Amino acid sequence: MINVGIIGATGYVGIEILRLLQKHPGVKVTSIVSQNFVGQKVSDIYPTLRNVFDMKCDALDIESISKKADIFVTALPHGVSKEVIPKLIALDKRVIDHSGDFRYKNVEVYEKWYGITHQMPELLEMSVYGLPELYRDKIKDAKIVGNPGCYPTCSILGIAPLLKNNIIETKNIIIDAASGVTGAGRSTDLPYQFCECTENYKAYKVSNHRHTSEIEQELSFLANEDILISFTPHLVPMKRGMLATIYGNLKTETSTSELVNLYKEFYKNEYFVRVLDEGKLPETKFTAGSNFIDISVVVDKRLNRVVVLSCVDNLGKGASAQAVQDLNIMCGYDEKTGLESPGLYL
Structure with missing residues (x-):
């Protein structure tokens, strides 16, 4: 014990x-x-x-x-x-x-x-x-x-297989992420009061959120080169939950099914990482109260771009x-x- x-x-x-x-x-x-x-x-x-x-x-x-x-x-x-x-x-x-x-x-x-x-x-x-x-x-x-912070956990695990396998360009990576209000802690500050948060959706600390540097550190280690990202956090009127949408430009043409298989292989021994089948997308209510992270991958063939959706409970x-x-x-x-x-x- x-x-x-x-x-x-x-x-x-x-x-x-x-x-x-x-x-x-x-x-x-x-x-x-x-x-x-x-x-x-x-x-x-x-x-x-x-x-x-x-x-x-x-x-x-x-x-x-x-x-x-x-x-x-x-x-x-x-x-x-x-x-x-x-x-x-x-x-x-x-x-x-x-x-x-x-x-x-x-x-x-x-x-x-x-x-x-x-x-x-x-x-x-x-x-x-x-x-x-x-x-x-x-x-x-x-x-x-x-x-780790909640935004970095959600973002790093979402993009790690792509960088580790040299699948995407390391320039112009964009991460948009939204968090429940508990991400701010048990705060009594005005922006986190009920009437300020409910029925409202907003970005904050655009281009200067401190978790940007934490994400960049770990992505740089994965890619073996210095990486800068564009990271924008958002506040969602719910208690707990987080969803990150990650955009990366593919180096070569590939399909959604190929990348889903790559992710499943990368995380095959990770119980708490659930890579969703093609066509399935994560939702915050599927991870709330748990230690799971749900990840889906979609290829936008028009732009030769991959979109990753990564979802965790920010308190989990x-x-x-x-x-x-x-x-x-x-x-x-x-x-x-x-x-x-x-x-x-x-």
Whole structure:
């Protein structure tokens, strides 16, 4: 049995991890940290947990909580991790982090896009990007796993087979992606209030969303060359879910069926990646509440262009469920443990 602590447990990512781990036979949650609710039962904050998990929230006292768990999952704002993770590592703990602080290999790229000084670049050398389909072997022994953002997970897995097999031009890749409102976290900011979001659909941070750099880093690794993309995120009036539409120019003429077969071969051993048959398209309700990613591929023969549609739950494969998948790898469990439930659908 592995003892796990969750720091930032009462945000949407943290509480979803806590929910998922209630079904996990090899994990015991022994500490939940929330500075805003110290001493309160988490089941009073989230009543769905009543009689399921009634633990009280701990204060962020590293020395105290470090005695309670072997692995910590941190769901903290970007930049805050510098006060927490170095201390946990010094105490020989392992960490799965949800901020952007440990997703980058080039500290200058991080500082440019996040607008802050990293302050712990030496820890980047021991961190591993937490995308199991690409970094499974490194995640296994990692001290720090930087869990990917939801947009990068959806985008990278959607386009990876094309770049790895040199199928598309590396210039002019376009990604349009739309996310549910929980992608912004448990925020009370005006743009995320009900009356501002409902019956509305909008783009935001056009050409300068920080996840652009994260996607570019991983696509560059896949293609073995520097890649720049055009990435536009959108906010959709729903709680959870994400759909990315990816456009790439094909190098040679090919058919939809050929690319579907290529994708199925590329992901043939990946339980959580579902490549759809030709003519089938993903929908957010098919992945909501799960760790699955659904991908479809369509060739536009008029333009010799491929269109990829990639769909995840931004709180599932895009964050919390993927963290549990990483946790399973780190602990030597089957990756599916605690994650085999199908999507919510309704």
